[in-house]
Amino acid sequence: GEDVEQSLFLSxxxxxxxxxxxxxxxxxxxxxxxxxxxxxAGLQLLTYIFSNMDMKQDQRLTVLxxxxxxxxxxxxxxxxxxxxxxxxxxETQNTGGFKTIFGAGTRLFVKA
Amino acid sequence: EAQVTQNPRYLITVxxxxxxxxxxxxMNHEYMSWYRQDPGLGLRQIYYSMNVEVTDKGDVPEGYKxxxxxxxxxxxxxxxxxxxxxxxxxxxxxxxRGYTFGSGTxxxxx
Numbered sequence: 001g002e003d004v005e006q007s008l009f010l011s012x013x014x015x016x017x018x019x020x021x022x023x024x025x026x027x028x029x030x031x032x033x034x035x036x037x038x039x040x041a042g043l044q045l046l047t048y049i050f051s052n053m054d055m056k057q058d059q060r061l062t063v064l065x066x067x068x069x070x071x072x073x074x075x076x077x078x079x080x081x082x083x084x085x086x087x088x089x090x091e092t093q094n095t096g097g098f099k100t101i102f103g104a105g106t107r108l109f110v111k112a
Numbered sequence: 113e114a115q116v117t118q119n120p121r122y123l124i125t126v127x128x129x130x131x132x133x134x135x136x137x138x139m140n141h142e143y144m145s146w147y148r149q150d151p152g153l154g155l156r157q158i159y160y161s162m163n164v165e166v167t168d169k170g171d172v173p174e175g176y177k178x179x180x181x182x183x184x185x186x187x188x189x190x191x192x193x194x195x196x197x198x199x200x201x202x203x204x205x206x207x208x209r210g211y212t213f214g215s216g217t218x219x220x221x222x
Contacts, residue, residue: 008152033210042116042202042213043155088154099170100145100211104154 004103006089011109018076020106022089025070029091032065034074037086037105046074046087076108084110114139118203118214125193125221133188133217135203143206144186145170146178148199149216155202161186193221 003025012018024032030051035043049056049063049072056063062075076083086105093099116137125131137144145160147170157170161180175197177189186205190197198221204211 004154031209035213042215043204043211045210045212048210099160100157102147102155104152 004089004091004101006087006103006106008104009107009109011111012079013111014079014081016079018074018079018083018108018110020074020076020087020089020108022072022074022103023070024072024089024091024101026091026093026101027067027070029093031092032063032072033088033090033092033100034061034063034072035088035090035102037088039085043088079108079110081110081112084108114212116203116205116212116214118201118217120217121215122218123220125219127194127221128192131190131193131219133190133201133203133219135186135188135214136184137186137203137205137212138184139205139207139212140183141205141207141212142183143208143211144180145204145206145211146176146186146188147202147204148172149202150199158188158201193219195221197221 006022033048034046036046037043060077064073086107088105089103119134142163146158147155149155156172159178161167201217203214
């Protein structure tokens with residue numbers, strides 16, 4: 001069935017790189033996304049990648065997509081305390097509609 | 113400012129008392145969706161709409177209704193709320209590449 005899985009927690013030191021991983025099951029996914037949720041707020045779209053791409057870079061963020069393994073990762077370079085949040089992986093399925101499936105979210109802790 | 117506005121932000125109600133959570137977007141987006149967020153479960157889609165008068169069930173539609181009479185509004189209706197509908201609800205809209213989310217409505221049903 002349809003599923004998006006992420007590890008629940010990640011802890012890094014300020015200045016290090018963070019890598020948040022995600023696996024998905026639907027090979028017909030068209031877009032894959034990373035969202036950030038800060039306490040008390042809604043989700044904010046960070047970046048997305050189309051399914052025919054392998055990599056996308058946007059300032060400190062690098063998204064890698066391995067379609068063969070259905071694995072998506074988000075790398076945050078030079079992680080700052082302001083990056084502490086929950087990060088959600090999501091996929092939009094190619095079902096003719098706009099069904100988007102979210103993972104459970106990875107809580108990133110950044111230690112000063 | 114481009115945004116999705118939900119109201120109310122917080123609501124405590126009693127079992128069985130009908131309620132509506134409003135959602136409005138000012139970006140002329142075609143797609144709108146409702147999600148609920150529960151600890152350890154991430155976001156689960158309740159209903160979505162691809163355009164005016166076009167709605168479809170998500171993964172957890174039971175106990176909810178929606179309507180899309182005009183493009184900007186997509187209210188979520190709980191006809192007879194129950195305690196298992198206590199959750200954090202998000203409305204979101206999109207043109208097709210990623211959603212813009214509202215700030216959320218925290219609903220408690222006692």
